[in-house]
Amino acid sequence: MRDVVKGRGRSEQSIRNRILQAIFEQxxxxxxxxxxxxxxxxxxxxxxxxxxxxxxxxxxGILVKRxxxxxxxxxxxxxxxxxxxxxxxxxxxxxxxxxxxxxxxxPSVELLAHLDExxxxxxxxxxxxxxxxxxxxxxxxxRLTKNEVLVxxxxxxxxLICLAILLYAKGDDACPEDDHRRIVDAVARGxxxxxxxxxxxxxxxxxxDLQLDEPRSEVSISSTLDWLRGSxx
Numbered sequence: 636m637r638d639v640v641k642g643r644g645r646s647e648q649s650i651r652n653r654i655l656q657a658i659f660e661q662x663x664x665x666x667x668x669x670x671x672x673x674x675x676x677x678x679x680x681x682x683x684x685x686x687x688x689x690x691x692x693x694x695x696g697i698l699v700k701r702x703x704x705x706x707x708x709x710x711x712x713x714x715x716x717x718x719x720x721x722x723x724x725x726x727x728x729x730x731x732x733x734x735x736x737x738x739x740x741x742p743s744v745e746l747l748a749h750l751d752e753x754x755x756x757x758x759x760x761x762x763x764x765x766x767x768x769x770x771x772x773x774x775x776x777x778r779l780t781k782n783e784v785l786v787x788x789x790x791x792x793x794x795l796i797c798l799a800i801l802l803y804a805k806g807d808d809a810c811p812e813d814d815h816r817r818i819v820d821a822v823a824r825g826x827x828x829x830x831x832x833x834x835x836x837x838x839x840x841x842x843x844d845l846q847l848d849e850p851r852s853e854v855s856i857s858s859t860l861d862w863l864r865g866s867x868x
Contacts, residue, residue, distance in 0.1 A: 659767035
């Protein structure tokens with residue numbers, strides 16, 4: 636996803652892309668409350684346009700509309716994150732298998748440039764940019780299949796996984812440093828079995844890094860109220 640140039644009166648698509656970029660770069664944390672008024676002012680558009688953007692992102696599960704009418708960034712649970720990773724295991728090995736079958740000019744110039752951007756962000760220690768770029772790598776592979784339905788699905792999944800990384804990841808980057816180049820190299824050599832093997836190992840690493848099986852202490856509202864009253868340490 637390219638950086639959107641700041642301007643006035645953006646289109647719905649450019650606003651959606653900008654919000655997704657903020658999520659990918661972890662500038663918009665899980666559970667953050669968004670208001671039509673603030674977004675309309677930020678993008679210099681009418682609240683009608685913002686409502687349409689919110690409706691689309693809510694349909695994709697990236698934003699959540701509360702019964703009160705408030706809109707929040709999604710906050711995926713561990714269980715939901717496991718389900719999303721299960722879906723990725725169903726489709727991403729098939730993506731690389733499809734790319735091997737249709738090789739053509741793979742890897743594209745854009746994909747190779749993207750890998751260089753990942754390396755630059757890693758060397759610079761820019762975690763937000765790196766998380767976005769490592770997520771977008773998977774979108775690049777999906778786009779190369781020229782399947783628009785698949786691209787939309789992967790965009791939604793990747794945005795939600797980025798939120799899960801912010802919530803649950805123990806490392807600085809859920810994607811190991813050389814995995815993406817190994818995947819590209821295996822596909823470029825036309826080795827379908829190796830491509831699938833590396834992709835599966837890659838997805839397993841992401842789930843391990845997210846610590847989805849570790850118990851998480853829950854805070855009850857009653858204990859919070861006790862704390863506020865000063866009756867609990």
